[in-house]
Amino acid sequence: MQKYDTIIVGLGPSGLSAAIYTARAKLQTLVLGKKEESQLWLAHAIENYFGVESMQGKDMLELGIKQAERFKAKIKETEVINLKQKDNQFIIKTVDGEEFTGKTIILATGMPIKSSGIKNEDKFAGRGVHYCVVCDGFFYKDKKVAVIGNSNYAAEQALELLTFTKDVTIISNGKEFKFDQKYKDALDKNKIKLMPDKIISFEGDKKMQNLKTKTAELNFDGVYMAIGSAGAADFARKFGIDTKGNIIVADREGKTNVPGIYAAGTCTGTVSQVASTVGDGCIAGMSVIKKLKEKELYVDYG
Amino acid sequence: MQKYDTIIVGLGPSGLSAAIYTARAKLQTLVLGKKEESQLWLAHAIENYFGVESMQGKDMLELGIKQAERFKAKIKETEVINLKQKDNQFIIKTVDGEEFTGKTIILATGMPIKSSGIKNEDKFAGRGVHYCVVCDGFFYKDKKVAVIGNSNYAAEQALELLTFTKDVTIISNGKEFKFDQKYKDALDKNKIKLMPDKIISFEGDKKMQNLKTKTAELNFDGVYMAIGSAGAADFARKFGIDTKGNIIVADREGKTNVPGIYAAGTCTGTVSQVASTVGDGCIAGMSVIKKLKEKELYVDYG
Numbered sequence: 195m196q197k198y199d200t201i202i203v204g205l206g207p208s209g210l211s212a213a214i215y216t217a218r219a220k221l222q223t224l225v226l227g228k229k230e231e232s233q234l235w236l237a238h239a240i241e242n243y244f245g246v247e248s249m250q251g252k253d254m255l256e257l258g259i260k261q262a263e264r265f266k267a268k269i270k271e272t273e274v275i276n277l278k279q280k281d282n283q284f285i286i287k288t289v290d291g292e293e294f295t296g297k298t299i300i301l302a303t304g305m306p307i308k309s310s311g312i313k314n315e316d317k318f319a320g321r322g323v324h325y326c327v328v329c330d331g332f333f334y335k336d337k338k339v340a341v342i343g344n345s346n347y348a349a350e351q352a353l354e355l356l357t358f359t360k361d362v363t364i365i366s367n368g369k370e371f372k373f374d375q376k377y378k379d380a381l382d383k384n385k386i387k388l389m390p391d392k393i394i395s396f397e398g399d400k401k402m403q404n405l406k407t408k409t410a411e412l413n414f415d416g417v418y419m420a421i422g423s424a425g426a427a428d429f430a431r432k433f434g435i436d437t438k439g440n441i442i443v444a445d446r447e448g449k450t451n452v453p454g455i456y457a458a459g460t461c462t463g464t465v466s467q468v469a470s471t472v473g474d475g476c477i478a479g480m481s482v483i484k485k486l487k488e489k490e491l492y493v494d495y496g
Numbered sequence: 497m498q499k500y501d502t503i504i505v506g507l508g509p510s511g512l513s514a515a516i517y518t519a520r521a522k523l524q525t526l527v528l529g530k531k532e533e534s535q536l537w538l539a540h541a542i543e544n545y546f547g548v549e550s551m552q553g554k555d556m557l558e559l560g561i562k563q564a565e566r567f568k569a570k571i572k573e574t575e576v577i578n579l580k581q582k583d584n585q586f587i588i589k590t591v592d593g594e595e596f597t598g599k600t601i602i603l604a605t606g607m608p609i610k611s612s613g614i615k616n617e618d619k620f621a622g623r624g625v626h627y628c629v630v631c632d633g634f635f636y637k638d639k640k641v642a643v644i645g646n647s648n649y650a651a652e653q654a655l656e657l658l659t660f661t662k663d664v665t666i667i668s669n670g671k672e673f674k675f676d677q678k679y680k681d682a683l684d685k686n687k688i689k690l691m692p693d694k695i696i697s698f699e700g701d702k703k704m705q706n707l708k709t710k711t712a713e714l715n716f717d718g719v720y721m722a723i724g725s726a727g728a729a730d731f732a733r734k735f736g737i738d739t740k741g742n743i744i745v746a747d748r749e750g751k752t753n754v755p756g757i758y759a760a761g762t763c764t765g766t767v768s769q770v771a772s773t774v775g776d777g778c779i780a781g782m783s784v785i786k787k788l789k790e791k792e793l794y795v796d797y798g
Contacts, residue, residue, distance in 0.1 A: 207546055207547070210546055211546040211771055214544050214545075214546060215544060218543075218544055240547075241520075241563075242516050242517060242520055242778075243516075243547060243774075244509055244512055244513040244516060244556075244560045244563065244770075244774045244777070245509070245542075245545060245547070245548050245551065245556045245559055245560055245770070245774070246547050246548060247559065247562070247563060249547065254546075254547045257547055257549060258546045258547060260549070261543075261546065261549060446748070464779075465778075465779065465782060467778050467782070468546075468547070469513055469774045469775050469777070469778035470775045470778045470779050471775070472545075472546045472547070472771045472774070472775060473771050473772045473773070473774060473775015473776060473778070473779075474775060475546070475771070476544075476767075476769050476771035476772045476775070477766075477767065477772050477775075480767060480769070
């Protein structure tokens with residue numbers, strides 16, 4: 195397993211800004227993410243960023259990657275699928291099955307995942323509607339559970355649930371299933387059921403008991419939300435990081451309430467601007483440097 | 497008097513970043529300051545700023561000025577000497593005698609003023625050692641007072657004190673006096689005394705009574721600190737803006753506790769990095785836009 199001082203999750207301006215700082219301070223730095231998932235990737239022309247007259251979003255991201263690599267940051271364009279803690283280290287698993295350990299983590303995963311749009315999700319959160327298999331899977335031993343989502347991340351969650359129960363269904367909620375082949379094979383092998391139905395609401399009394407679709411009412415003991423890629427909020431829920439809705443609570447130094455885990459950029463509620471997210475990344479990077487180098491401050495204007 | 501939606505004090509990366517935002521949102525924007533006073537001016541090569549491979553500090557500042565001007569921000573390279581509030585508007589006076597009114601102010605004056613190094617300054621703060629003539633001048637009616645400083649800002653403070661007393665001395669504290677001709681003339685005309693002595697400590701019992709120099713102990717009823725150019729902390733003290741030491745307290749939206757006054761960059765304690773101060777400026781600029789346009793949010797990634 196490859197070991198790093200810091201692993202940055204998110205390949206956007208915030209994560210790359212953090213990487214430029216940590217790598218330049220000679221910390222072993224790994225950045226994991228997909229640049230195409232950064233909002234910046236789609237920006238035609240950035241003209242409101244001090245010091246850059248006009249640049250296309252794509253070009254700016256490519257340049258940022260080049261900058262981080264110049265200082266020896268390792269960039270891997272991949273999807274992070276799991277994050278665990280073990281013996282004071284964090285272990286990150288990617289969709290390719292690779293695992294990396296980091297002394298610190300910077301979450302810079304971008305905009306929080308959009309709401310599922312399913313009625314009563316909030317009402318039953320923690321009472322039949324869950325977000326973290328590791329945290330809550332135990333309560334569903336030998337029960338009938340569903341994972342709601344259509345991606346590799348949903349598949350990973352479903353496979354994780356097998357520790358607790360064999361009766362697992364993935365519901366794509368009206369979307370197309372998009373699994374890599376190895377996930378397809380694993381789901382098939384483990385007899386995980388796939389349903390494309392769109393869910394309208396969660397129903398129940400004190401606890402969620404049924405999923406209502408347009409045509410039916412389906413009974414499940416519990417559901418796990420895994421919509422889209424794994425976002426900051428998903429990791430946050432795994433580690434008990436304070437959140438406000440889907441936004442991670444980080445202080446002005448980018449620290450979350452969990453020692454060793456930092457957060458930066460729009461996943462912390464920072465406005466979606468290159469300037470503000472780059473600023474956030476710089477601050478989180480410097481906090482990691484400060485922590486690992488036990489220095490008071492890393493001042494280097496040049 | 498020229499009227500603006502927002503007046504930004506400070507011609508560094510933070511102030512210019514704010515200006516790019518407010519001007520681009522079609523707010524009448526004025527930036528006042530001296531680019532040579534920005535820490536960035538002295539930076540040889542900035543290589544840790546996402547999106548810019550390598551650039552000299554000077555060039556980056558010049559480019560930032562060009563960017564702000566392109567969106568019709570007005571830049572005036574001058575020194576701000578006073579800031580007042582009148583009828584819900586702010587009035588800013590420059591060293592050239594010009595006055596400008598602004599609906600909002602963004603303080604981006606850079607690093608807080610260094611400590612005077614004079615012993616007991618903190619001990620007697622508010623009790624013989626003061627920072628704001630407008631606030632505390634009244635208590636020194638017909639008393640013997642000193643202004644400590646060597647610049648136009650110190651001269652302006654001394655001239656303001658004439659409203660209350662004729663016995664005013666400016667002590668340069670070991671530095672060379674640097675006044676523009678018009679201040680020299682005004683000081684001369686009003687018989688303001690000049691002393692170059694270096695002060696070692698303030699002495700007194702419950703209140704400051706004497707200034708101790710290497711060779712003498714001089715009696716003064718009160719002193720006003722006006723070291724360097726007028727900084728954010730000086731303006732802060734005039735308006736009752738919350739400070740921690742010499743640092744302005746601003747929330748995550750750049751708001752101070754005084755409605756209409758915002759702050760950004762190193763004067764708020766943000767680390768001295770282009771990335772972090774540019775981020776701050778963006779956020780303060782967007783807060784001003786939000787306030788003046790009464791919009792929920794100004795989202796424009798491009």
